[in-house]
Amino acid sequence: MRAQCLSLGVLLAGVGCTSMRVVQPMQVIPSQHPASVYVYTLDGDATVVRWPQIDGDTLRGEDARGESFAAALQDIVKVKAPEKDRLKTLLLAGGGVVVGTFFIYELVASGSASACDPSNQTQEAEALTPCP
Numbered sequence: 001m002r003a004q005c006l007s008l009g010v011l012l013a014g015v016g017c018t019s020m021r022v023v024q025p026m027q028v029i030p031s032q033h034p035a036s037v038y039v040y041t042l043d044g045d046a047t048v049v050r051w052p053q054i055d056g057d058t059l060r061g062e063d064a065r066g067e068s069f070a071a072a073l074q075d076i077v078k079v080k081a082p083e084k085d086r087l088k089t090l091l092l093a094g095g096g097v098v099v100g101t102f103f104i105y106e107l108v109a110s111g112s113a114s115a116c117d118p119s120n121q122t123q124e125a126e127a128l129t130p131c132p
Contacts, residue, residue, distance in 0.1 A: 017084055017085055017092065018082045018083065018084060018085055019082070019083060019085040020038065020080040020081070020082055020083075021080060021081065021082075021083045022078050022079070022080055023037075023079055023080065023081045023083070024079075025037070025052070025054060025059055025073065025076065025079040026054060026073070028079075028081055029052050029053065029054050029059070029079075029081075030054055032081070034052065034081045034082060035050065035051065036048055036049060036050045036051075036052070036061075036082075037049050037052050037061075037079050037080060037081045038079065038080040038081075039052075039059060039069075039071060039076055039079055040076065040077045040078045040079070040080075041071055041075050041076055041077060042075050042076075042077055043075075047063055047064075047069060048063065048064050049061035049062065049063060049069050050062045050063070050064070054073075055070075057072060057073050057074070058070050058071065058072055058073065059071050059073060059076060059079070
């Protein structure tokens, strides 16, 4: 159970800590190698480009249908790529602390009442729980 909670936390942290930001394709694509970017061109098209590369003055990659994509950098209005988001990271971590604290509090509080305390027993519990 502990490993599952940890795995879920890591997954949520990875998802929750990024945002799509407008970037300079000539700087970001060669240095950070994003898996995909959003490309907005002069003709109004918006395309998700997977495995983008800069080839001279052209942005190349593969579109969502698996077809080849190429656009001259001069025809691109903007490019968005995933980047780390510190605010989301802080909010996610803070939320995790609050939820974890509440969970621990509930575990401790639920364990403080004794099953043998007559005020906490029902008839079914009396039959199932032998008390000294």
